[in-house]
Amino acid sequence: MAETMDHLDQLENRSVHILREAYANFKNLGMLWSIGKDSTVLLWLARKAFFGHVPIPLIHIDTSFKIPEMIEYRDRLALEWNLTMIYGQNREALEEKRTFPDGGVDRIACCKALKTDALKHTLSGEWPRYRLNHTKKTxxxxxxxxxxxxxxxxxxxxxxxxxxxxxxxxxxNAQSRWDVGDQPPEFWNQFKTEFAPGTHLRIHPLLDWTELNIWEYIRRESIPTVSLYYDQGTGKRYRSLGCYPCTHAVDSAATGVDDIILELRSGKFANIAERSGRAQDKADGGGLETLRRDGYM
Amino acid sequence: MTLTEACHTRMSSSIAPHEPLVAAPAAATQRMNIVIVGHVDHGKSTVIGRLLADTHSLPEGKLEQIRAQCELNSKPFEYAFLLDALKDEQAQGITIDAARVFFKSDLRHYLILDAPGHIEFLKNMITGAARAEAALLVIDAAEGVQENSRRHGYMVSLLGIKQLAVVVNKMDLVGWDRGVYDGIVREYGAFLEQVGIRPACFIPVSARGGDNIADRAAHLAWYQGPTVLNALDQFHSEPPPIALPFRMPVQDVYKFTKQGDDRRIIAGTIDSGAVSVGDTLIFYPSGKKSRLKSIEAFNRPVDGRAEAGWAVGFTLQEQIYITRGEVATVESEARPQVTTRLRVSLFWLGKEPMVKRKEYLLKLGTARVTARIEEVLRVMDASTLDATEQRNSVQRHDVAECVLRLDRAIACDVAADIAVTSRFVIVDDYEIRGGGIVREAMPDRQTAVRDSVMLRNYKWEPSIIQPEHRAEKYNQKAALILITGEHESDRKGVAKALEGKLFDDGKVVYFLGIGNVLYGVDADIERKQENRLEHMRRLAEVANLMLDAGIILVVAAAELTQDDLEVIKTAVQPDWIETVWAGDNITTDIACDLQLPGGAVPEAVDRLKAHLQDKGVIFRPW
Structure with a gap:
């Protein structure tokens, strides 16, 4: 580790530092794993930080509308990498069919129920959590x-x-709300690791990474990713993964990581926002910020 | 079918094959983070708007669209509007952003951290500036140097940004007068020298007209220096400080035994210098020594050396007990400062002032320690940089020089030697409210004792049995329980009863009366007040041996003071000490973890036992 750091080394080492700070400072620490490329890179960085181990439980919010392949991939890696895997969901909303795919509510209300509410109550422990038993594999x-x-x-x-x-x-705060206008300062290598009872912290080790960096790193480290990101011969692929009723594939013939990197560097996606395939972002004026102030990831 | 089988049959093709690594395409684009600071209304937003427009970094049609809007509302177009327009766009999920604005030169991409305009500007400015490699400081030529010109300049210096260009804006308003420019160069240049910054240049510009931003100004023939964009391109990304002595604050010590991994890995990010396998390391503040056995990493080839900037892990040859908060150093290099008294420069952001006699939390590297203001040496008046009258507090947005007294010693460097390990933040009420740098490590009363303790730790021959193994075997954590109180108090009765109770519970426990030490280990020194420090040191060294053996040691001593405790904490791991006052009135200045009111001994013992359970010294079976 004496060679000059390139930009991926710099990003990686900063993220590793942040993960270790989080692990040292929080007794009840969890990591959200959406199965997408970003949180999978995060998971990989945890293996870097902890020398092959992941001593932090992974939490997945299962809306039940995830593309099935994502769940299969989740459980396979959880077993292979010996992960403490936990999932939670909004059972009530699902049973009462208060969802967009069931025609009960609009997209934003659906996101709030199946993601934001499920996340809040899974994190707080008020709603049931389900943990993977590695022996029984259930x-x-x-x-x-x-x-x-x-x-x-x-x-x-x-x-x-x-x-x-x-x-x-x-x-x-206790309601998972985020006060965007009045945030604490953050400088040097010091972070907010003290918190009042009832509040919690969201920790963002990937804040400085770009979509391109993520793919460059996936290539460098050979990190396994879901095949939905690649064109399987239909001329379409997913650029961002979510629930199938609200996430649309984009036209692309990228069949592998190299093609995607090329596409992002200079090709057709160089100037188009990544989440353009996510319908909930467009549902009202400031869709995502409204969701995020309220606790959305 | 089990879940794994199901996965393997149904998902066999769902995980993308690992692709062979291909040669990386052309070198990655250079990127530099910059921050733009200055007094309100001196033109920060206009400078940014111009940089975006003149480097053609705006989305297509944006400029024309805003010009048209201005015309429609019959107000004059301003480049500062561009920022607001971009903010509106972000709400709709478009990539350019108010908190992070990008523009590009022929050389590299620039990221402006935290664009101005926020109410909490200083808080956000510091957050952004701390990640910046260079700064532009904007001064209005007509208004001249203002309070925040100085305040921000001083912040830039404290934050450690060495590359600064001063932009003298609105030259059109002073008729492109060279005299005005020269005046600002003289005045502000002298100020910057005082705070230790040598600016790259002073650039006369009119941001509104685009003069000397990206393009040369026709009106400023007398100025031969760079444009703003040239000046930025002449800055360079500073490499990590590899040439300085090795410093690595210990973030954690990992042992993943349950996962079948027996490595004991010391983890941290190297702040400065370099280290190689075989180097003798000394950890401060303890002074403990071991040799570096191996450098560890996951999915990365390791050679025998690691340098500043890397988040690493290593194993040690001799197993020593160290924890988060120590700083790893190399024996043959300059050693860090170790003390409880620091002379610092700090800035304060809290709404409540920072005051004397209040406890704060200081975080430096990975150390975390309680701190108080011992003395406010001077508070800088941002408009003159002169020291103001004697003050006892530091107000919001003040920059001050203070002496801080810490609860226990930490290892650090002074800013002039190694900047990164001189930096600290102050936490109050769960929030980071201030930050600063160490100017001087000042002597304290424990300096002599500390030196002897560090030498003892350096020379220490470690056992092959780890403290955690002893703790596991004895089912307890080693601890020093100091029971003190007035001379008439029954501290000995309580201490002996506690020993009996814990012994019956199967604990490894020992009662030590102060007299047992005074007439034995201390037989060669007179029992006089001037020898009190040495008596305490010897008591603490005896305690240290017994704690190293894994024992719970109960000591009874009359009227211990905070000074006594400071000496004991220097020789014994501070978090292994529990101080208890027996009696209704605390008659010394000692800070106690527990007070036992006078009365029945059995109740006192029960409370003590519960306290030890709360602290995790002994197990609570429910």
Whole structure:
């Protein structure tokens, strides 16, 4: 580790430093894993930080509308990499069909119920959590109902406007709300690691990464990713993964990581926002910031 | 079918194959983070707007669109509007952003951190500036140097940004007068010299007209220096400080035994210097020594050396007990400062002033320690940089020089030697409210004792049995329980009863009366007040041996003071000490973890036991 650092080394080492700070400072720490490329890079960075181990439980919010391949991939990696895997969901809304795909509510209300509310109550431990039993290879009700006080999230500043205003360690109040206008300062290698009872922190090790950096790093480290990101011969692929009713594939013939990097550097996506395939962002004026102030990832 | 089988059959093709690494395309684009500071209304937004427009970094048609809007509302177009327009766009999920604005020169991409305009500007400015490699400071030629011109200049210096260009804006308003420009160069140049910054240049510009931003100004033939864009391009990304002595604050010590991994890995990010396998390391403030056995990493080839900037991990040859907060150094290089008294320069952002006699939390590297203001030496008047009258507090947005007293010693460097390990933040009420740099490590009363303790730790021959193994075996954490109180108090009765209770519970525990030390280990020194420090040092060294053996040691001593405790904390791991006052009135200045009112001994013992359970010294079985 004496060679000159390139830009990926710089990003990687900063993220590793942040992950270790989070691990040293928070007793009840969890990491959100959406199965997408960003949080999978985050998971990989945790293996870097902890020398092949992941001593932090991974939390997945299962809306039940995820593309099935994502769940299969999640469980396969959880077993292979010996992950403490937990999932939570909004059972009530699903049973009562208060969802957009069921025609019950609009997209934003659906996101709020299945993602924001499910996340809030899974983190707080008020709603049931399900933990993967590595021997039986099935999910069981998690007996631990303690609230998570530190939650590591794979948000990047370049994704959309509201995320650019995040700190590496961003406080959330007891209702998971985010006060964008009055955030604590953050400088040098010091972060907000103290927090009042009832509040928690969102920790963002990937804040400085761009979509291109993520793919460059996936290539350099050979990180396994879901094949939905690649064109399987239909001329279409997913650029960003979410629930199938609200995430649309983009036209692209990129069949692998190299093609995607080329596409982002100079090709057709160089000037088009990554989440352009996410319908909920457009549902009202400031869709995502409204969701995020309220606790959305 | 099990879940794994299901996965493998149904998902066999769902994980993308690992692709062979191909040669990376053309060198990655250079990127530099910059920050733009200055007094309100001196033209920061206009400078940014111009930089975006004149480098053609705006989305297509944006400029024309805003010009048209202005015309429609019959107000004159201003480049500062561009920023607001971009903010509106972000709300709709478009990539350019108010908190992070990008523009590009032929040389590299620039990222402006935290564009101005926020109410909490200083808080955000500092957050952005701390990540910046260079700064532009804007001064209005007509208004001249103002309070925030100085304040921001001083912040830039404290934050450690060495590359600064001063932009003298609105030259059109002073008729492109060279005299006005020269005046500002003289006045502000002298100020910057005082705070230790040598600016790259002073650039006369009119941001509104685009003069000397990206393009040369026709009106300023007398000025031969660079444009703003040239000046930025002449800055360079500073490499990590590899030539300085090795410093790595210990972030954590990992042992993933349950995962079948027996490595004991010391993890941290190297702040300065370099280290190689075989180097003798000394950890401060403890002074403990070991040799570097191996450098560890996941999915990365390791050679035997690691340099500043890398987040690393290594194993040690001799197993020593160290924790987060120590700083790893190399024996043959300059050693860091270790003290409880620091002379610092700090800035304060809290709404409540920073005051004497209040406890704050100081974080430096990975150390975390309680701190108080011992003395406010001077508060800078931002308009004159002169020291103001004697003050006892530091107000919001003040920059001050203070002496801080810490609860226990930490390792650090002074800013003139190694900037990065001189930086600290102050936390109050859960928030970072201030920050600063160490100017001087000042002597304290424990300096002599500390030196002897560091030498002892340096010479220490470690056992092959780790403290955590002893703790596991004895089912307890080693601890020093100091029971003190007035001379008439029954501290000995309580201490002996506690020993009996814990012994019956199967704990490894020992009672030590102060007299047992005074007439034995201390037999060669007179029992006089001037020898009190040495008595305490010897008591603490005896305690240290017994704690190293894994024992819970109960000491009874009359009327211990805070000074006594400071000496004991120097020789014994401070977080292994529990101080208890027996009696209704605390008659010395000692800070106690627990007070036991006078009364029945059994109740006192029960409370003590519960306290030890709360602190995790002994196990609570429910």
């Amino acid at each position: 999910y069981e009700l998690d007996r631990n109902t303690e609230a998570f006080t530190g939650v590591i999230v794979g948000a990047r500043a370049d994704e959309e406007g509201s995320r650019s205003k995040e700190r590496y360690f961003s406080p959330r």
